[in-house]
Amino acid sequence: MAGEPAADRLAGPVRTCVGCRRRAGQTELIRLVWDGQRLAVSRTAPGRGAWLHPDPACLTAASRKGGLSRAFRAPIPVSEVDRLGERPWAAA
Numbered sequence: 001m002a003g004e005p006a007a008d009r010l011a012g013p014v015r016t017c018v019g020c021r022r023r024a025g026q027t028e029l030i031r032l033v034w035d036g037q038r039l040a041v042s043r044t045a046p047g048r049g050a051w052l053h054p055d056p057a058c059l060t061a062a063s064r065k066g067g068l069s070r071a072f073r074a075p076i077p078v079s080e081v082d083r084l085g086e087r088p089w090a091a092a
């Protein structure tokens with residue numbers, strides 16, 4: 001099928017990774033939530049979420065380039081990103 005948008009091949013909702021800004025299916029990404037004090041990984045927690053590839057490079061980019069703060073409309077302390085660790089999805 002020539003000319004089909006790439007997103008049509010993805011099943012389910014498509015989200016943009018806050019790290020690399022590439023679009024991906026929701027099932028390929030993890031969801032970070034910010035409750036005003038703590039950063040956590042959860043697909044079900046209420047509130048604003050930020051979607052991220054399960055890739056340390058995307059987490060680092062999201063923190064350093066301000067993607068997280070933009071997604072949550074609040075400054076996210078680097079210490080909270082560090083607390084999640086390099087592989088927060090492993091503990092989710």
Ligand SMILES: [Zn+2]
Binds near residue numbers: 017021022055
């Ligand atoms: Zn990414």
